[in-house]
Amino acid sequence: MKKQVTWTTEEWNDWRWHQKNRVRNLEQLEEWVDTTADEREAFEKTDAVFHMGITPYYASLMDPVDPNCPVRLQSVPSLAETKISNWDLDDPLGEEADMVVPGLTHRYPDRVLFYTNHNCAMYCRFCTRKRKVSDPTSMTNKSAYENLFQDLAEHPEVNDVVISGGDPLSLSDKRLMVIFEELSKIPHIKYCRLGSRNLVTLPQRVNNDFCDMLKHYQSRNLSIFFNTHYNCPEELTDEAWDACDRVAASGTPMNNQMVLLKGINDSVERVSELNRKLLQMRVRPYYIYQCDLAEGVSHFRTSIAKGLEIVKGLRGHMSGLASPHFVVDAPGGGGKIPLSPNYVVGMDEGSLMLRNFRGKVYRYPETELQLSSLTPECLHDKI
Numbered sequence: 153m154k155k156q157v158t159w160t161t162e163e164w165n166d167w168r169w170h171q172k173n174r175v176r177n178l179e180q181l182e183e184w185v186d187t188t189a190d191e192r193e194a195f196e197k198t199d200a201v202f203h204m205g206i207t208p209y210y211a212s213l214m215d216p217v218d219p220n221c222p223v224r225l226q227s228v229p230s231l232a233e234t235k236i237s238n239w240d241l242d243d244p245l246g247e248e249a250d251m252v253v254p255g256l257t258h259r260y261p262d263r264v265l266f267y268t269n270h271n272c273a274m275y276c277r278f279c280t281r282k283r284k285v286s287d288p289t290s291m292t293n294k295s296a297y298e299n300l301f302q303d304l305a306e307h308p309e310v311n312d313v314v315i316s317g318g319d320p321l322s323l324s325d326k327r328l329m330v331i332f333e334e335l336s337k338i339p340h341i342k343y344c345r346l347g348s349r350n351l352v353t354l355p356q357r358v359n360n361d362f363c364d365m366l367k368h369y370q371s372r373n374l375s376i377f378f379n380t381h382y383n384c385p386e387e388l389t390d391e392a393w394d395a396c397d398r399v400a401a402s403g404t405p406m407n408n409q410m411v412l413l414k415g416i417n418d419s420v421e422r423v424s425e426l427n428r429k430l431l432q433m434r435v436r437p438y439y440i441y442q443c444d445l446a447e448g449v450s451h452f453r454t455s456i457a458k459g460l461e462i463v464k465g466l467r468g469h470m471s472g473l474a475s476p477h478f479v480v481d482a483p484g485g486g487g488k489i490p491l492s493p494n495y496v497v498g499m500d501e502g503s504l505m506l507r508n509f510r511g512k513v514y515r516y517p518e519t520e521l522q523l524s525s526l527t528p529e530c531l532h533d534k535i
C-alpha cells in the first residue's frame with residue numbers, strides 16, 4: 153500500500169486539515185499513488201487551466217496502482233482532457249447568458265441558481281463549470297451577494313433557490329449562516345437546495361455544527377434539501393454514511409445527482425449497486441445526468457443510448473425510489489430534458505399497448521384522445 157502521508161485522528165476528523173492538505177502537485181500525488189507517465193504529463197498540461205485538488209480523504213479511496221480506479225479517474229488529470237472535441241463548449245449550459253446579476257442565473261420561471269463561490273474540496277475532472285471553478289479570481293464577493301439578495305427580494309415569482317458554486321460547503325458556517333438568514337427573510341422563497349459534493353469528497357465537513365445549522369434554518373417557511381453527487385459505489389464509505397446520518401438527523405432530505413461517466417458508472421450493475429446503497433443511506437437517487445459538453449471531458453461521455461439502457465435496466469427491477477430520471481441538460485441553455493425508454497409500443501382499437509419492464513405488452517383503454525388521428529410519436533408526446 154502506497155500511503156506515505158500521516159495524520160492524527162484529530163486531524164483526520166477536521167475538515168480544515170483536509171482542505172489545507174489537499175493534493176495539489178505531483179510530489180504530493182506520488183505520496184498516494186504510483187503515477188503514470190500520462191498522469192504526470194496531464195498534470196503539467198492542465199494545471200494552469202483547471203487545478204488538481206484532492207482531499208486526503210478522497211485520495212485515501214484511490215487505488216495506488218490502478219490508474220483506471222474510478223475514484224482516481226474522477227480526481228487525477230488525464231491527457232484526454234487536452235483533447236477538445238468539436239462539440240465541446242466553454243459554457244455548455246449557457247449559464248452566463250441567463251445571469252441576471254453577477255452570481256445569479258435565472259432561467260426557469262420560479263427558481264434560480266446562486267453561485268456562492270468557485271472553490272471545491274476536490275476538483276472533479278468532469279466538471280461542467282471548469283471555466284471558473286478552481287479560479288480564485290472569479291469569486292462572488294460581498295457586494296455581489298448584497299445585489300443578489302436584493303434581486304431575489306424583488307422577484308416574487310422566484311420560490312426556489314439552488315445554492316451552488318463551486319461548492320457552498322467551501323465557505324465557513326458563518327458565511328453559510330448569512331445566506332440562510334437572508335433567504336429566510338424573503339417571504340416568497342420557500343425552498344432551497346444546497347448543492348454540494350462534500351458528502352462525497354470531504355464528509356468531515358458535514359459535521360454536527362453544520363447539521364445543527366441546517367436544522368435551525370429548516371422551517372415551514374423555508375424547506376432545505378441537500379443535493380449531492382455520488383458517482384460510484386467506492387465512494388460510499390462508513391464516513392460518508394455517518395455524514396449522511398447527521399444530515400438525515402437534521403431533518404434535511406438528501407437527493408443524489410449522478411453524472412453518467414465512462415469507465416466509472418456506465419453499466420446497470422454499477423448504478424444498481426450505487427443506488428441500492430444510497431437508498432439505505434437515506435439519499436434518494438434523483439437524477440442521472442448525461443455528461444455535459446464541457447471542454448476536455450469527452451473521454452467521460454457515453455452515448456445517450458447507454459443512459460437509456462441503464463434506466464431501462466433499473467426501472468421495475470428495483471424500488472421506484474432508487475430509479476432516477478435520466479436527463480440531458482441541453483447545450484446553450486435549453487435546460488433539463490428528461491429522456492425515458494419508450495413504454496408505449498402502439499395502439500389498438502382505442503387502447504394503448506404498453507410494455508412493462510419484463511417486455512410483456514399490456515392493453516390499457518384510452519378514453520380521451522382521438523386515437524385514430526394520432527401517430528404513435530405524437531401520442532407519446534401527449535402522455
Ligand code: SF4
Binds near residue numbers: 272
Ligand atoms: S464539486 Fe461540483 S463544481 Fe466542484 S469541481 Fe466537482 S463538479 Fe465541479
